[in-house]
Amino acid sequence: MERRPIMKYLDEFRDPAASRKLLDEIRRQATRRWTLMEVCGGQTHSLLRHGIASALEEVVELIHGPGCPVCVTPLEAIDFAQKLALRGDVILASFGDMLRVPGSSRSLLDVKSVGGRVKAVYSPLDAVELARRHPQDEIVFFAVGFETTTPATALAVAQAAREGLENFSLLVAHVRVLPAMEALADSPDCRVQAFLAAGHVCAITGYEAYEPFVAKYRLPVAVTGFEPLDLLQGILACVRQLESGEARVENQYARGVRQEGNLPAQDMVREVYEIRDCPWRGFGVIPRGGLRLRDAWRYYDASVRFASARPLDIVEHPDCRSAEVLAGRIQPPECPAFGTNCTPDAPQGAPMVSSEGACAAYYRYRPAPAAS
Ligand code: SF4
Known part of the structure; x- marks a missing residue:
């Protein structure tokens, strides 16, 4: 099969003429101003970068949801990671995005600048490689993120176990999208009338995972990607449903999302993790909002292995809203x-x-x- 250059492929989803047509169609369909929430931070950036939020201002209010995994990682977990990095016997491995996020008083980068052992990695398997190369050190991988990243961290811990790497563990702060959407929909001041669901999360969970949510709350959900045409198609799908009084899950990202999702990835996650009530930064505890390692994997749980390093005083910046x-x-x-x-x-x-x-x-x- 002929392979197309990636930029040409992207150009198709950034085609200005097709975007204009979709913008006109959304304006034509909307008889009033509707309020939509995009859950994913990647979509927020795309909506602002391509001017979609302002182009539709009169007919669609786009409010930005909690879908930035770094933003909702609990302060306690960030402070804990910092304490581990300062122990001397631990190398704290993390995705680069986490390094500048402020904890109670500083970031992991600040900790690194005063001698903390912090290593940015591209993949949890890079942290497993660190464990192989540094048998004298404890390697802790800071496992953050939504359903998109959980299969990779589950795979990493399974790989470490297979190889008998006893110096590898996970500091788990994984969160789940759907319970956060439920918490928002349950909130008495919720103004959201439809959701744009994140394509990469749905590639793992499948779009059928959203059907009980839609049935319970009667709020339309459109699964979308991240390019302008993806987002505009998702917005149009929501507006059409809202105008006709419907509420269902619509998959506007068929090139990446199937109804049932990625079943081997789901199996991997189920084997390693179990659901827990979980604190989200800025939200408080969300029922069933996160994951922890199952008992069978507890040996690899950094929060157990280094329980004495758990932080006690956790303070959010008073001016931050x-x-x-x-x-x-x-x-x-x-x-x-x-x-x-x-x-x-x-x-x-x-x-x-x-x-x-x-x-x-x-x-x-x-x-x-x-x-x-
Ligand atoms: S202080 Fe305000 S602008 Fe800064 S991160 Fe917090 S909410 Fe955003």
Whole structure:
């Protein structure tokens, strides 16, 4: 089969003429202004970067959900990771995105600058390789992220067990998307009328996982990707449903998502992890909102292995309103610190740091107007 250059493939999903047609169709269909939430931070960035949010301002209010995994990783887990990195006998391996996220008082990069042993890796299997190469050290991988990353961390711990790598463990802070959507929908001040679900999460879970949610809350869900045409098709699907009073799951990302999802990945995750009630940064505890290692894998649980290093005093920056940003109650520029006391160079909260954070997206694509 002939392979197409990736940019040509991407161009098809950034075609300006097709985008204009979809924008016109959304405006034509909408008889009123609808409120949609995109759950994924990658989609937030794309909506702002390509001007979709402002182009549709009159007919669709896009509010930005809690789908940045780095932003919702609990403060306690970040402080714990920092303490482990400072022990001397531990190398803390993490995705690069986590390194600049502020904990109670500093970030993992700050910890590294004072001698903490922190290593950025591209994959959990890189951390397994570290465990092979450093048998005298404890290698802890900071396992964060949604359903997209859990199969890879499950695979890593299974690989470490197969090889008998006793110096490998996971600090697990994995979270689950659907319980957060339920928490939002249950909230008495929820204004969301339809959701754009993240294609990469659904590639693992399958779009059928959203059907009970739609049946319970009667809120349309469109599974979309990250390119302009993906997002516009998803928005159009939601607007059409809202205008006709329907509520169902629509898969606008058929090139990546199947009804049942990735079954081998789901099996891998089920074997290693079990569901738990879980604190989300900015949200508090979300029932069934996260994962922990099953008892059979407890040996590889860094929170058990290093239980004495668990942090006690955890303090969120008092000026940071990320809880309201993550719940879609305010837009980032409504936070008084936005662009003044809080910038990507001097962030006060995780949403200003992460490549998927809503505050960073607004700072980059919609800076606050200069003071006169
Ligand atoms: S702008 Fe900064 S301080 Fe305000 S909510 Fe966002 S991350 Fe927190």
